[in-house]
Amino acid sequence: MTKVIAITNQKGGVGKTTTSVNLAAALAKMKYKILLIDMDPQANATQGIGINRDYIELSTYHVLTGEVGLEKVIQHSYIENLDVAPGEIDLAGIDLELAHVKQGREVRLKQALDKVKDYYDYVFIDCPPALGLLNTNALTSCDTVLIPVQCEYYALEGLTQLLNTIKLTQNHFNKKLSIEGLLLTMLDQRTNLGLEVSQEVRKYFKEKVYKTVIPRNIKLSEAPSAGICIFDYDSSSVGAQAYKELAKEVLSRNG
Ligand SMILES: Nc1ncnc2c1ncn2[C@@H]1O[C@H](COP(=O)(O)OP(=O)(O)O)[C@@H](O)[C@H]1O
Numbered sequence: 001m002t003k004v005i006a007i008t009n010q011k012g013g014v015g016k017t018t019t020s021v022n023l024a025a026a027l028a029k030m031k032y033k034i035l036l037i038d039m040d041p042q043a044n045a046t047q048g049i050g051i052n053r054d055y056i057e058l059s060t061y062h063v064l065t066g067e068v069g070l071e072k073v074i075q076h077s078y079i080e081n082l083d084v085a086p087g088e089i090d091l092a093g094i095d096l097e098l099a100h101v102k103q104g105r106e107v108r109l110k111q112a113l114d115k116v117k118d119y120y121d122y123v124f125i126d127c128p129p130a131l132g133l134l135n136t137n138a139l140t141s142c143d144t145v146l147i148p149v150q151c152e153y154y155a156l157e158g159l160t161q162l163l164n165t166i167k168l169t170q171n172h173f174n175k176k177l178s179i180e181g182l183l184l185t186m187l188d189q190r191t192n193l194g195l196e197v198s199q200e201v202r203k204y205f206k207e208k209v210y211k212t213v214i215p216r217n218i219k220l221s222e223a224p225s226a227g228i229c230i231f232d233y234d235s236s237s238v239g240a241q242a243y244k245e246l247a248k249e250v251l252s253r254n255g
């Protein structure tokens with residue numbers, strides 16, 4: 001059975017893309033068949049896994065406009081077992097472009113994904129930092145959501161809104177949608193703040209919060225500029241170790 005996980009949080013800069021790329025890469029390197037779908041107009045996940053934007057003719061944008069199926073969009077990445085449905089800047093206009101569509105615009109990704117997903121063990125959807133049609137398409141297509149939470153002041157801010165959005169999507173489009181887990185990211189071990197925030201998040205979300213915490217690690221922020229995952233950039237870094245641990249935890253939660 002394929003598991004589809006949307007990595008979402010309408011806040012920007014919390015580690016969605018870093019988690020999408022490196023969790024996908026970790027599982028691909030463990031021989032699972034993985035698809036990474038980029039729904040962010042910034043296409044950081046696409047570039048972070050080494051797909052040059054000059055070589056993207058078809059993207060998730062063309063899937064949402066209904067021009068092509070996902071199978072035409074999916075590319076192999078440089079990592080074995082890891083395919084990518086790239087994103088591109090045109091995604092930014094999708095809300096306006098589909099404004100006239102009366103029915104079905106929220107399920108376009110789901111319908112396209114249903115045709116290809118059986119080939120994969122896990123599908124990850126990297127979501128944009130906004131609660132519009134791109135995010136709705138992602139939430140409609142997935143089984144669960146993985147929510148990265150940055151260990152900073154205001155970490156919990158916006159989560160209520162996100163949970164409401166999840167509930168609305170459950171009511172209208174995706175009854176079985178549930179929370180995969182919350183992931184504490186960018187923990188700075190030198191400060192008390194990070195510890196306080198993580199305790200706060202665990203108090204509210206209990207066992208939904210992964211035991212694995214992603215530390216702040218410069219290597220994780222450098223790897224995307226080389227277009228490679230953390231395991232190929234610096235496999236001995238604490239960032240690489242943390243994402244490997246996370247991959248194991250995700251696997252164990254999924255039996
Ligand atoms: N654990 C980490 N340690 C250091 N830098 C990180 C870490 N996670 C993400 N970053 C950096 O922080 C920025 C935001 O992360 P990103 O994954 O792009 O967030 P989002 O997709 O939620 O906007 C990026 O520059 C990224 O390289």
Ligand SMILES: [Mg+2]
Nearest residue numbers: 016017040044
């Ligand atoms: Mg991102």
